[in-house]
Structures are given as structure tokens and as C-alpha cells.
Amino acid sequence: MRHFLRLLASLSAICIMSIPAYAQGFVHAHHTQIVAAKGNPLILRGMGLGGWMVQEGYMMGLSNLKAQHVIRERISQIVGKKDTERFYRSWRDNLVTKADIDAMARWGFNSVRLPMHWKLFIKETPGKNGESSIVWNEEGFRRVDRLIAWLKANKMYLILDLHAAPGGQGHDIAISDRDPNSPSLWDSSRNQEAMIALWSEIARRYKNETTIAGYDLLNEPNWGFQDKEDKGGCRETENRPLREIYERTIHAIRSIDSNHMLIIEGNCWGNNYAGILPIADRNTALSFHKYWTPTTQGSIEPFLKLRQQYDMPLWNGESGENTNDWYKRAVTLQEKNGIGWSWWPLKKLGRGNPLEIKTNTNYRQLAAYLRGEGKKPTVKDARAGLMRLARDSRFDRNTHHPDVVEALIGASRKSGAPH
Template sequence: MKQFVKAKDTRLYFGEKPLFLRGLGVGSWLNMEHFMLGIPTPDSMIRQSFTEVYGEENAENFFDDFFKSFLQAEDFQVLKDTGINFIRVPFNHRIFLNEQTGEYLEYGFAMMKRLLDFCEEYKIFVMPDLHTTPGGQNPDWHSDNRSGIPQFWEFAALRHQMTKLWGEIAKRFSSYEYLLGYDLLNEPSMASWEAMNSFYEETITEIRRYDTNHAIVLEGDMFAMDFSGLNHFDDSNIVLSFHYYPTVWNDKLLDKDMPREKRWEEFESGLLRLASIREQFKRPVICGEAGYDLHPDDMDFCMDLLEDTIAIFEKHEINWAIWTYKDAAFMGMVYPKSDTPWMQLAQKLREKWTHYKEMEQGKRMIHSAAEEFGGISENLAYKLQFRMRAILYEMQKEEILIPTLRDIPWEEIKTAPSSFLLENCEIWDCYQKLLQKFTQKN
């Protein structure tokens, strides 16, 4: 008889046994994030650029090779050896859906099946998360938002489309034991609670038409940090997930002169504020993302940050997934060697562009424009900087990415995806051992 993960009060169970999740996000795989791969612009614009330079067939082959190279059986063995029992897997809706015709694409479902089959084989729980939506559920690049406006919340037709997609996924994969559950939306932001609750309600109902086995995972507004207006849904297998990046919101926590005990206190107090939803909603909680940039010249400090964060999760029995398993040497435990084609491409592009430079450009341009109005509020400046960055994406595409690709022949660039094969990668030993310190406790 098959077993499935179930929520009972504030804990998770697999069958009759309590389950505590210690995991990793797999990284920039089925949804490509620019800073993680070293390539400017959101996912769909990266694809457009490759298509424009190398042609549609070559571009499709390139990204198919990337998907298949990035995560293979050998990677699951590394996860298993690390003691990980849980992975969170972001995916882009465009690999499942032709947005022009509304037809489903079998390619996306084949990739999901491949993923789930690996998880069944290696007995690692998996939580697929919808990282992008038509129009964007948040204004940032990681939702593949090209406008800086989260239009997903403005049009019910877009939300209905994603409700139906989740239903189709549930219909096809409801029998998998190691499918933890469905993370309906990654980091929604700037939503109305009416629209968000309506989307969640309709999507829960649609999934339950086909699947009563698996958990449904809900994230809050403000990039999964605000649950103040979330409904208490009438479903017995709901799990809540928040994200925790304390140094993003308070960069003073990166001051190495700050006593470690003081930083711990700041980390813990912030985490407990978010985790209080566990008691408020009487539901299990998962921190679906937490992590820090990795600096090769200062890995001791990076590991201190990570160790303290995980230790606080463990202290308060909060299920966790660290961001991330693999990327192009930014936050990943695993990364391609420096002499691989992908890293050589990333190095060329990072000489002209970085994620942080992009953010500063957007802020600077907004504040410059604001001077024409005698200044604007910080809240308005915050919202508008996403739109300014959308303009920057177009400039990056036309002035950086496409010219760089045109200098690289197809016969050379087509080998780049193989850079992510484990045989062509390095593993941060200190990172893996740190995780093992916690995963091998019991």
C-alpha cells in the first residue's frame, strides 16, 4: 500500500512516521535565473536571444541539453550522500504551456516525470514550485517578468490558466509517493488578498478533483513573507511555506565585525516572526528558501552564516530547504569548473553585467527621474525600480547578451550545457560537510 506525506496539526508524516525535511532547492534548472547562471535577462529573454543568434532548432536543442545535463542520476546520488531527504524544484510555466494557443506541451510533463522517477528511485521527497506565471505573480526577474508589473493579479483569465495547469499536473502524477506536494506559487508579491485567496481556493479545488493524496503548499504575499490576509482553507493537507533571506533586507548582518551571538539573535528573532504562522494557522511550515552568496575568498564566513541559520531551523523544528544545490558559482554547493564553456561564457558576461549592478542601475535611474518631481516616496521608488529594470533587460539583451553570443560559433556554444554534468563540476566540500553535520544527526 502506498504512503504519502500528510499534514497533521503542525507536523508532517509519511505514513505513520513523523517526517522532518532537510533539503536543498535544486537551483536554476527548469526556470533559468540570470544571476545564478551568469546570463543577463529573465528566462524567456535568454531563450529569445539564443533563438535569434542560433536559430530556433539549435536553441531548442541547447536548452534540452541543459535540462538533461543539469540534473542526472549522479546528482541524486550526491544529494543522497549529503543526507538530503527533500528538494524543491522551481519550474517555468512556459515549458508546460504554449501561451499563444493554450495547448499543453508534452515536453514539460516529460521533464516532470523524469524528475519524479529519480525521486522515487532515490527516496528523496520533491516539492515542485510554480516559479513563473503569465504576467508574473511578482515584479522580479525570477518570475520571468519582463515588465516589472505583476499582472497575474490583474487578470482572472491568467490565474484560471494556472489553476488548470496545476490540475493537469495533479491528474498525471497523483500516484507518486515521494511527491511531497504542490507549491502553488513562488513568492507572490504586490497581490490583492482577494485575488490571491480566490486563486488558492480555486486551485485547491481543481487539484483535489484528481489528487487527494498530496499536500498543497501555500506561500504568502511580499515574496512569501506576509500571511496576514491569507484565508484558513478547508483542506486537511495544507502546508505553509515562507522564505527567509535576512541579509537581503538588512545588509548590516553581513558586517563581519558584528559579534556572532548578536547576528544569531537577529536571525532567530526574524525567523520566529515568520514561523509564527505555524501556530496561527495550525499547519506545518517549511522554509522553502534560505541562503547566502558564496565568496571563494571568504568561505569560512559564508559557512558561519549558513550554519547559524540551519541551527536555528533545527532548534525550532522548522523544515528547511537551502538555496541552492547547483548553479554557475554563485550560491550553489555544486558548480561547473572554471575552464568549462559555460563558465567561460558567464565570465565574459559578468565583466559587463552583474545582478547587483543591475539593481543599483535601476535604483539610480528611478531616483534621477524622481528629481523631476521634487522627489518621490520610497514606497513608489521601490515599485518603480522593477519597471526600470525591465527596461534594462532590453538593453542587456541587445547590447550585451546578443553581441556576446554572436562572437561564439554554434559549434562552440553547443557544448556549454555539458558544463553542468557532475563530471565537469566542483563540489564545495565545506558546504557538503556542513549539511551532513545536520542531516546525519538522526
């Protein structure tokens, strides 16, 4: 009997040692489910903080300019570099505050997806022999730290999303703020090394932070590797460069951080996984994005098949820009299938989201000029319009749309999925 007890104790110790470190206090992937620290199924219900670190033109009423660096340059031509920097600093100070996160918690959301711009985390400085070395831009990390504190206070989760990677990861330049006149992520080994270095630094700083649910390694790659005419990569059958950068990034993160769940997105805006799977890392989830498609079971069937085939969880990292009725049906569909979601975005100029940023007369005149639809404003008026817009991006100055919140959270409550 004593021998049996010793054997049982030894087996128990082996089992305990075999439990991955990430299971202790961290959200993680468990076969086809995302689970919370204690192993209970977790449906992530969140919003994406689009427009905060990465501005897309349409969010600013400037669809024609598309990418943030273009918008910034055009603004700078009118008000100068110093006032342009003042505007962007104030924009980042005001757009997301503790009040936004507190409200999301009250409404019933349990998570936030943060789209990150690499330039807020990395400075490149000249080194010896004309080379460049990475110096960390602490502004990005300070803002992440503050966001973590707000989320932690509300018992919510954070997903870090590399939205704008060094060089840009797609032909859809608004998404990644890519400059077509410079080497892309795929055309530059230095850009790829910077991406991997950034995730390594994130892993180093946050490896013990349980508020972070996962690292979304690369947002919506859209690139034809085999066929240059296939701009979005939707016909790609191999995706070798994408698979390779995922493998290299995962290896780098896991050499530092064995705790956090990793999230990968396919080519074709997160929808084409040909050649990418399987991924050896077992604490990895698949993210698909769903816009303007039917809310039928068949519309997500390809992703459900991937979940079963590769024994990995699914998460819808982006969805939105539609009607409340579509929102209700989309949430119901996903939760019925055990899939969490992150809606896009929390706020912008225009309706369709929980919060709306109000415009002002001076900004509307500036935007009309930048769209080629009006006369050039004075420097004084343009400056005033920009700074007013930045202040009005604050939660207490936003127009609230509770009907959007009810469409999302109401459908979630009725879905029968665990809360």
C-alpha cells in the same frame, strides 16, 4: 458482551473511514507537523533545482538581463532561434541527471524542490473564434516523470513548485520570468485559469504518486494589490486576489487529488500572510523563505506564531546565497524548531552551492558582451561557448564544494532532530 464487541467494531470502522486518504502512504500535514506516511515526524532536508527549468539572470552571470525570456531573446539575436533552442534543450538535458540525485542521497538530503516554468507544461494553440485552448507540453511532464524515478530509487521526496506561473506572479521579474509588456497573472483571468488547469492536470497525473511530498502552489508572489507603489506586497493587509487564487486552486486540486499535501506562500516573497489565513484545507503547510536575515529565534518568531495560531506545519522552501557559517546557524535554528528546509540552489555559475558550473572562454566573452562590457563574439564562438556551458553543467563536469554540503548536513546531524 457480544453487543459491546459489535459496537466496538462499528466504532473502529467509523474511525478507519474517517482517516483521510492522504494518510495512507503519503507525506501529509498533521496539525503543526509534516509527517511521513506512517505518521512519524518528517524533516524535509533538500535542495532546489534552480536554473534548470527557470533561469534567473544572476545564475548565468547575467544579472543585468534578469529574466529568462530576455536572456533567451538576446542569445537568439546572436546565434539564431534554432541554435538557441539547441542550447536550452541541451541545458535541460545536462543540468539535472540521475547522478545529481544519487549524489544528493549520498550526501544526506532527503528531498528536492523542483521550480517549474509553466511553458514547459502548457502549449497555447489558437482555437475557434480566435480563442486559445490548452494543449499540454509533454516535455515538462517527461522530465518530472524521470526525476520521480531517480528520487524513488533513492527513497527521496519531491516538492513541485510553480516558480514561473502564467503571466508571472510578481514585480521581481527574474523569479517568475514575467514580461512586463504582457498581462500578469493578476491582470488576466485567462492566466489564472491556465494556472489552475495546470495544477489540475498535475493532480490528475500524479494523485497516486507517493514520491511527491507536496504541491507548492505559487512561488514568491510579490505584488501590491491595495497599493501599486508597494511593489513587493510587503505592506499588503488583505491579499484578496492571492487568497482567492489559492482557494480556487485548492478546490480544483481537491476535486481530483485528496492525497497530497499542499503548500502556500505569502506575499512579499513568501513572507506576508495577512488576509490569507485561515485555509480550510487541513492538509496544507505554510512556506516561508529566509535570505540574508539574522539566525536568531526572533527572526522566525512571526512564522512560529502562525504555525501555532492556525495549527499548520511550517517549511522553509528557500534559503541560501550566503556563507557556510550562516548556513550552519540557519539549519540549526530551523531544525531546533522542527522546521524542514530546501536550500537554493543545487548548482549555478559561481560559488555558495554544493555544485558549481564552470564557464569557458567563449561563454565568458558572450556574457561580457550581453552585460555591455565587451565586444560582440562571432556566431561560431558564441555557439561553441553556449554548447560547452550546457555540457559542463553535468554533475561529472561540475566543481564540487563539499564544504557547503557539510555546513548543511553537518549542522542537521548535530541538531538532534530525527533523521
